[in-house]
Amino acid sequence: MINWIIAFFYFLEELGFLRFEDMVTENLPMLLICRVFYSITYFLYYHKSIISETDDRKTLFTQKETFFFILKQLIIILFGTIHLVFAVFISFYSLMMGGKYVANFAEQRKNKILGKLGKLLTFLAPLIGILYYTFIEVDIFSITAIGVSLLGFLYYGLKISSLSLAKILEKYSKRRIEKIPKILQYILLIFLIAFPVTVIIGTGVYKFQEKQTFMVPMRDDVKLATDVYFAPGSFGAPKPVILIRTPYGKSGWADDLYLPIYAIQDYHIVIQDLRGTYDSEGDNRFLLFTQSYLDGVDTLDWMLAQSWCNGKIASAGVSALCLNEYYYAGMGPDGLKAQQLWFGTPELFDHAIFQGSYHKSSVETWVKDVAPSNWRYQIDTLFKYIPKNEILYNSTSLSIPLGPHYSNVTAYGIHVGGWYDHFLQGTIDGYIGYDDLGASQARGHQKLIMGPWTHGSIYGGQQGELIYPDNSDGFDMILDWDTEVFNDALLGIPADWDGARVAYYLMGDVDTFSSKYNYWRYAYDWPLDHKDDIWYLTNGGGLSNTSVGINNNYSFLYDPRFPVQNLGGQNQPFDLTGPMDQRSMESRSDVLLFETPTLIDPVETVGRIYGHLFVSSNCTDTDFTVKISDVYPDGRSMLVTDGSLTVRFRDNYTSELLMSGDQKDIYELWVDCWSSAYYFAPGHKIRVVISSSNYPRFAANPNTGVPLAYDYLNRNIANNTLLVGPGYESSIILPRLVNMSDTHVSF
Numbered sequence: 050m051i052n053w054i055i056a057f058f059y060f061l062e063e064l065g066f067l068r069f070e071d072m073v074t075e076n077l078p079m080l081l082i083c084r085v086f087y088s089i090t091y092f093l094y095y096h097k098s099i100i101s102e103t104d105d106r107k108t109l110f111t112q113k114e115t116f117f118f119i120l121k122q123l124i125i126i127l128f129g130t131i132h133l134v135f136a137v138f139i140s141f142y143s144l145m146m147g148g149k150y151v152a153n154f155a156e157q158r159k160n161k162i163l164g165k166l167g168k169l170l171t172f173l174a175p176l177i178g179i180l181y182y183t184f185i186e187v188d189i190f191s192i193t194a195i196g197v198s199l200l201g202f203l204y205y206g207l208k209i210s211s212l213s214l215a216k217i218l219e220k221y222s223k224r225r226i227e228k229i230p231k232i233l234q235y236i237l238l239i240f241l242i243a244f245p246v247t248v249i250i251g252t253g254v255y256k257f258q259e260k261q262t263f264m265v266p267m268r269d270d271v272k273l274a275t276d277v278y279f280a281p282g283s284f285g286a287p288k289p290v291i292l293i294r295t296p297y298g299k300s301g302w303a304d305d306l307y308l309p310i311y312a313i314q315d316y317h318i319v320i321q322d323l324r325g326t327y328d329s330e331g332d333n334r335f336l337l338f339t340q341s342y343l344d345g346v347d348t349l350d351w352m353l354a355q356s357w358c359n360g361k362i363a364s365a366g367v368s369a370l371c372l373n374e375y376y377y378a379g380m381g382p383d384g385l386k387a388q389q390l391w392f393g394t395p396e397l398f399d400h401a402i403f404q405g406s407y408h409k410s411s412v413e414t415w416v417k418d419v420a421p422s423n424w425r426y427q428i429d430t431l432f433k434y435i436p437k438n439e440i441l442y443n444s445t446s447l448s449i450p451l452g453p454h455y456s457n458v459t460a461y462g463i464h465v466g467g468w469y470d471h472f473l474q475g476t477i478d479g480y481i482g483y484d485d486l487g488a489s490q491a492r493g494h495q496k497l498i499m500g501p502w503t504h505g506s507i508y509g510g511q512q513g514e515l516i517y518p519d520n521s522d523g524f525d526m527i528l529d530w531d532t533e534v535f536n537d538a539l540l541g542i543p544a545d546w547d548g549a550r551v552a553y554y555l556m557g558d559v560d561t562f563s564s565k566y567n568y569w570r571y572a573y574d575w576p577l578d579h580k581d582d583i584w585y586l587t588n589g590g591g592l593s594n595t596s597v598g599i600n601n602n603y604s605f606l607y608d609p610r611f612p613v614q615n616l617g618g619q620n621q622p623f624d625l626t627g628p629m630d631q632r633s634m635e636s637r638s639d640v641l642l643f644e645t646p647t648l649i650d651p652v653e654t655v656g657r658i659y660g661h662l663f664v665s666s667n668c669t670d671t672d673f674t675v676k677i678s679d680v681y682p683d684g685r686s687m688l689v690t691d692g693s694l695t696v697r698f699r700d701n702y703t704s705e706l707l708m709s710g711d712q713k714d715i716y717e718l719w720v721d722c723w724s725s726a727y728y729f730a731p732g733h734k735i736r737v738v739i740s741s742s743n744y745p746r747f748a749a750n751p752n753t754g755v756p757l758a759y760d761y762l763n764r765n766i767a768n769n770t771l772l773v774g775p776g777y778e779s780s781i782i783l784p785r786l787v788n789m790s791d792t793h794v795s796f
Contacts, residue, residue, distance in 0.1 A: 075133065075136070076129065076130045076131075076132070076133055076135075076136035077126070077130045077136075079136055079137075079140050080125075080126045080129045080130060080136050080139060080140055081126065082140075083139070083140035083141075083143040083144055083147075084122055084125060084126055084129075084139070084140075084143050086143065086144065086147045087143035087144075087146055087147045087150075088118075088122055089147075090146075090147040090148075090150035090151050090154070091146075091147075091150055093150065093151075093154045094150040094151075094153050094154045094157075094210075125139060126139075133188070133190070133191060134190050134191060134193075134194045135194075137178070137182075137191045137194040137195060137198075138194040138195075138197060138198045139198075141174055141175055141178050141194070141195050141198040141199070142198040142201055142202055142206065144170065144171075144174040145170075145171050145172075145174055145175065145198070145199070145202040145206060146202065146206050146209075146210055147170070148167045148168065148169070148170030148171030148172075148174065149167065149171050149202075149206065149207065149210040150167070150210060151163060151164075151166065151167030151170065152164050152167030152168045152171065153167075153210060154167075155167055171202075175195050175196075175198065175199045178191075178195045179192055179195050179196075182195070260276040260277065260278050260304075261276070261277045261279075262274065262275065262276050262277075263275045263277065264330075265321070265347070265348055265351050266347075266351075267324075267340075267343070267344050267347045267348075268343060268347055271324060271329075271330045271331055272329070272330045273321050273322060273323070273324060273329040273330070273344060273348065274299060274321065274322045274327065274328030274329045275299070275319060275320070275321040275322075275348070276299050276300070276304070276319070276320045276321070277317065277318070277319050277357075278304075278308060278312065278317065278318040278319075278320070279317050279357065280312060280315045280316055280317050280318075281312055281313075281315075283315070283317070283357075285356070285357045286357070287356065287357055287358065287359040288315060288316060288317050288357065288358075288359055289316050289317070289359060289361040289362065289363065289386075289539035289540070290316060290317045290318070290319055290352055290357075290358050290359075290361075290362050290363075291307065291311045291316045291317070291318050291319070291362075291363050291364070291365055292319050292321070292348065292349070292352065292362055292363070292364045292365070293307050293318070293319065293320045293321070293364070293365050293366055293370060294320075294321045294322075294323055294341070294344075294345065294348070294364075294366065294370060294373050294374070295320065295321070295322065295323060295326075295366070295369070295370045296322075296323045296326045296327075296337065296369050296370075296419050297326075297327075297369070297370075297419070298322065298326070298327045299320040299321060299322050299327065299328070303320050303370065304320055306367075307320070307365055310365075310528070310531075311365070314532065314535070316363075316539070317357055317358070319348075319352060321348060323337070323338075323341065323344070323373065324340050324341075324344055325337070325420065325423075326419065326420070333422060333423040333426065334423070334426060335423070336427060336430060337416070337419065337420060337427060338372060338373055338376065338397055338444075338445050339441065339444045339445060340444070341372075341373035341376045341377060341444075341445070342376035342377050342379060342380055342444050342445075342452060342453045343377075343380075343444075344373075344377070345364075345373060345374070345376065345377025345378075345380075345382065346377050346380050346382045349362060349377070349382045349383065349384050349385060350382070350383070352384070353383060353384045358384075360384055361384065361386050361538070361539045362384045362385050362386060363385070363386055363387040363388060363389070363460075363535055363538060363539055364378070364385065364387075364388045364389070364460075365388070365389035366389065366390070366391065366393070367391035367392050367393070367505055368391070368392050368393060368472070368504065368505065369393075369415075369419070370393075371390050371391055371392060371393025371394075372393045372394060372397060372401070372445075374388055374390060374393070375390070375393065375394070375395035375447055375453075375479060376395075376444065376445055376447075376453050377453070378453070378457075378458050378460055379395070379447045379452070379453025379454050379455065379457050379458060380453050380457055381457030381458065381459055381488065385459065385460050386459075386460060386461065386538040386539055387460050387461040387462065387534055387535050387537075387538035387539060388460045388461070388462045388463075389462075389463055389465075389531055389534075389535075390462055390463065390464045390465070390476070390479060391464075391465040391466075391505070391527075392465065392466055392467065392470055392472050392476065392504055392505055393472055393475060393476065393479070394472045394474070394475020394476070394478070394479065395446070395447040395448070395455075395475060395478065395479045395482060396445075396446050396447070396448060396475060396478065397442065397445035397446065398437050398442045398445065398446065398702065399446070399448075399702065400472060400474055400475040400478075401471075401472065401475070402431065403437075403698075403702060404474075404692060404693065404721065404723070404747075405692055405693045405694035405695065405698070405720060405721055406672050406674075406693035406694060406695045406747040406748065406750070407435075407695070407747060407748040407757055408471075408746070408747065409744070409745045409746070409747060409748035410615075410620070410621070410623075410624050410745035410746060411471055411620065411621045411624075411746070412428075412431070413428060414621065414623055414624075415621060415623075416428060432756065432757050435756070435757050436698070436702055436703050436704055436705055437701075437702035437703045438703075439451060439703065447479075447482055448482070455482040455483065455486035455487055456486060456487070456488065457487075457488065458482075458483050458486075458487035458488060458491045459487070459488045459490040459491055460483075460490075460491060460538070461490075461491065461494040461495070461534050461537060461538040461544075462479075462480070462483050462491070462494070462495045462496070462534070463495075463496045463497075463498070463527075463530050463531050463534045464476050464477075464479050464480040464483075464495065464496065464497045464498070465497075465498045465499075465500075465507070465523075465527055466498075466499050466500075466502075467499065467500050467501065467502030467503055467504065467505075467506065467507075468499060468500070468501055468502070468554070468556060468690075468724075468725050468726065468727075469501070469502060469503045469504075469512055469513065469617075469618065469619055469626060469627045469628065470502060470503060470504045470505075470619060471504060471619045471620055471621055472504070473499070473619060473723055473724060474657075474721075474723040474724060476497070476499070477497070477499070477575065477724055480495050480496075480497040480551075480575060481575065481576070483495045484574070493546055494534075494537075494538075494544075494546060495550065496530050496533075496534060496550045496551070497550065497551045497552070497553075497575055498523060498526065498527055498530065498551075498552045498553075499551075499552070499553040499554065499726070500521060500523045500553075500554045501517050501521050501554045501556045501567075502521075502523070503620075503622070503626040503627045504620075504621060504622050504626065505622070507522070507523045507524050507527060508522050508523075508524055509521025509522040509523065510522070512626075512627040512628060513617045513625075513626060513627025513628040513629045513687075513688075514617075514627070514628060514629050514630060514687070515559045515627070515628045515687060516559055517556070517559055517567060518559070518562075518567050520567070520568060520569065521554060521567075523552075523554075526552060526569075530552075533545070548573075549571035549572060549573055550572075550573060550574065551571065551572040551573065551574060551575045552569055552570070552571050552572075553569070553570055553572065553575075553655070553726050554567075554568070554569055554570075554726065555567070555568060555569075555570055555653070555655070555726050555727070555728055556689075556725075556726060556727050556728065557727065557728035557729075557730055558679070558681065558728075558730045558733065560681065561730070563730065565651070565728060565730075566653075566728035566730070570726075576656055576657070577655060577656065577786055578786065578787050578788045579655065579656050579784040579785055579786050579787060580784070580785050580787050581782045581783075581784050581785075582594060582654075582782070582783050582784070582785045583661075583778075583780045583781075583782060584645075584735070584737075584780055584781050584782075584783055585597060585773070585778055585779070585780045586643045586737060586739075586771070586773045586778075586779045586780060586781075587599070587643070587773060587774075588600070588601040588773060588774060589601075590641075590642055590643050590644065591643060591644070591645070591646075592643045592644050592645045592735055592736070592737055592781075593645070596775070596778060597774070598774065598775050599774050600772070600773065600774030600775060600776070600777075601772075601773050601774055602770050602771070602772055602773075603641050603739075603770065603771045603772075603773070604768060604769065604770040604771075605638065605639045605640070605641060605740070605741075605768075605769060606638075606639060606766055606767070606768055606769075607639050607671060607672075607740070607741035607742060607752070607766065607767045607769055608639070608764075608766045609742070609749040609750060609751050609752060609764045609765075609766075610764060612742035612743075612744035612749040613634050613637060613639065613640060613674075613740050613741075613742045613743055613744065614634060614744060615743050615744060615745060615746040615747075616629045616630070616631055616633070616634055616688070617629030617688055618676075618688050618690070618691050618743075618746065619690070619691070619723070620746055624745075624746070628687045628688050628689070629687070629688055630685045630686055630687060631676060631678055631686040631687075631688055631738065632684070632685070632686050634738075635686060635736075635738055637740075639740055639741065639742075640738060640739070640740045641738065641739040641740065641771060642736060642737075642738055643736070643737045643738075643739070644680060644734045644735060644736040644737070645734050645735045645736075646734070647732060647733070647734055648729055648730070648731050648732065648733055648734060648735070649731055650731065651728060651729060651730055651731055652728075652729040652735060652783070653727070653728045653729070653785065653786070654725065654726070654727055654729075654783040654784055654785060655725075655726045655727075655784060655785075655786050656724055656725075656726075656784030656786075657721075657722075657723065657724045657784060658677065658690055658692075658722040658723065658724065658725060658781065658782060658783060658784070659692075659719050659720060659721060659722060659781065659782040660673075660675035660692060660718075660719070660720035660722060660737070660739075660779075660780075660781050660782075661717075661718075661719055661720075661779065661780045661781065661782060662675070662717075662718045662720060662739070662771060662779045663715055663716070663717055663718075663771070663772040663773075663777035663778070663779050664696075664715070664716055664718060664769065664770060664771055664772065664779075665712045665713070665714060665715050665716065665769075665770045665772070666696070666708055666710070666712065666716075666752075666767050666768065666769045666770065667710055667711075667712050667767060667768045668708065668710055668752040668753070668754075668765050668767040668768075668769075669697075669707040669708050669709070669710045669752075669753070669754035670695065670696055670697045670707055670708065670750060670752060670753065670754040671695075671696055671708075671741055671750050671752045671767045671769055672693055672694065672695050672696070672741050672742060672747065672750040673693070673694055673696065673718055673720060673739065673740075673741055673769070673771075674691065674692070674693040674694075674720070674738075674739065674740045674741060674742065674743045674747070675691060675692050675693070675720045675722055675737065675738070675739060675781065676688060676690075676691040676737070676738040676740075676743070677689045677690055677691065677722060677735070677736070677737055677738075677781065678735075678736045678738065679727070679729055679733055679734075679735070679736075680733055680734035680735070680736050681733060682732050682733065686736055689725055689727050690722045690723060690724075690725045691722055691743065692720045692721050692722035692723065693720065693743055693746075693747045694718050694719070694720045694721075695750060696708055696716060696718065697754065699716065699717075699718050699719075707754045712768065712770060715772065715777060722781075737781055739771055741767065741769050751763065751764040751765065752764065752765040752766070752767040753765055
């Protein structure tokens with residue numbers, strides 16, 4: 050029940066309806082001044098006024114009526130305090146009525162100066178108010194409230210304020226409230242007092258507390274700026290704590306996103322700027338994320354030592370916020386019980402920096418934005434450590450046993466990603482690593498959700514150039530699973546770990562409704578039982594799931610000065626993202642197309658997709674790219690997934706193996722296109738596109754074998770060849786589910 054109350058007040062506060070500081074510092078003082086002025090002038094005019102020529106005096110109020118008059122003013126003030134519009138309406142109406150009573154009183158006493166002052170106040174007050182809220186504190190709602198108060202005064206106030214005492218006494222003797230049963234009078238009175246009091250106190254208690262900022266020292270004496278928000282109504286009592294560490298500013302969108310989610314669940318919230326970003330310290334030679342595995346542990350230790358932490362901590366984050374969560378979780382820190390891991394990766398190099406080839410746009414655009422003061426140093430260091438240097442990158446990997454590692458992870462987790470996200474494989478690998486390789490506390494306590502989403506687009510709908518059905522909105526499911534995991538880890542409310550722990554969206558044709566695709570499936574674990582079906586690239590540009598015994602070599606010239614431009618896919622939000630029509634790029638001479646005939650039977654693939662290529666080149670290094678698209682009946686070639694491989698890294702990222710440059714030498718490549726869940730419907734075609742560039746998603750390889758750098762002064766034009774047919778059967782691998790009744794359930 051308390052969560053609903055907190056949510057109610059937060060909702061009103063987010064709408065701008067309730068702001069406790071405004072109530073106390075603006076609304077209440079204005080109302081007190083104006084309503085007290087009204088009450089004094091009211092008494093001056095009516096109390097003990099002469100009502101007969103015999104100088105017989107009567108009192109307007111009995112003692113009881115005086116009490117109720119004061120109570121009425123209190124109720125009016127309380128209601129007006131709730132919102133500025135109410136306060137403005139009541140205050141200016143009170144000023145105009147008070148001015149009128151002053152004028153009437155002065156007329157009785159034949160005091161012309163006082164009478165003029167009263168009339169001046171009556172008509173000057175709304176004019177000053179309108180000017181103030183028009184030019185100084187611009188507020189159209191307050192202007193409207195003053196206008197309504199003026200209309201109310203002209204229609205009703207003037208008539209009431211002109212009544213004689215005799216008329217007032219007659220009016221009060223016929224009060225309608227006396228006709229209401231006593232019990233209803235008491236109920237009405239209690240409501241009139243209790244409701245505004247509850248709103249005012251509730252807003253003050255259950256609103257988000259003013260943040261407390263600390264500079265938390267790390268082990269090397271660098272201090273990180275950290276905001277602490279106490280759970281509403283807790284007043285700093287010990288409770289579970291949610292930790293968010295961000296490179297985007299602790300007072301940016303991080304608090305807007307996470308305070309509404311976790312404050313209403315009665316958690317304290319800690320938001321921290323990462324080292325070297327915003328208000329945190331860090332010299333110009335810091336490297337993003339590389340100290341996160343230590344800084345996270347130090348921050349957790351600091352939190353555990355605070356009186357408001359009950360010893361149970363969870364972390365939360367999306368994208369870059371998620372990345373650093375993985376690294377300190379890999380140290381097995383005390384107190385970390387659960388993690389919300391959205392759209393991130395536990396392998397910074399293997400997924401964020403490279404996906405077979407260098408992620409140029411993703412890395413360089415992002416680093417320039419996040420670390421504008423030392424982005425050049427960041428990129429220089431990155432190129433310095435390519436091939437992958439495990440001494441540097443062990444701090445940002447859970448698979449290298451030199452630093453943070455899966456085996457140390459003890460946290461429960463919810464992993465969320467999208468099929469069109471640039472971290473999609475990292476989300477899946479993180480789930481598998483925690484669930485299969487983590488410490489005993491973590492194993493079997495992970496949940497995974499994969500939707501048809503670009504980066505962070507959990508509300509579904511339009512992704513790239515396609516619009517998925519309403520059921521693609523995953524927010525409610527994510528929040529439910531997130532709450533279930535955190536409740537178990539932090540509050541001891543058991544979650545269901547025996548049922549489906551994986552939800553994934555099977556994508557397909559968005560133009561035609563079908564119950565066979567574009568819906569959520571639920572599984573017990575990941576990866577699912579599958580068979581890797583081989584689809585061969587064939588002579589004549591075909592794609593077949595049976596080997597065709599005709600050899601052919603397809604050659605094309607790749608000029609790095611004119612690379613194939615990227616059109617969507619698994620990109621960062623600042624680039625084109627999601628499924629987009631590839632036809633404008635597929636007509637180039639340096640692009641090879643292979644496709645199935647129009648499908649009669651559907652083809653469903655769920656799992657990790659690879660391009661298996663046999664190639665040659667006249668250069669010592671080059672790239673080969675693979676795109677897989679769904680060709681709609683109207684001809685659109687909508688991207689499903691893609692990948693690239695810089696040939697020198699064909700064995701691994703830690704060493705370079707250049708080609709001979711002799712086109713007689715054949716090389717076998719495995720191009721990782723990451724994972725997907727897709728249903729190619731009858732009437733469609735599966736298309737595979739082979740080239741040597743997809744820029745700027747991947748850097749344009751200069752074909753020279755020189756170390757990667759910003760720009761290449763020397764470039765070669767590569768004559769690249771793809772081989773198909775017996776002996777060199779280039780193909781793609783599409784995983785097909787098997788034994789679904791045993792390993793997979795759907796609803």
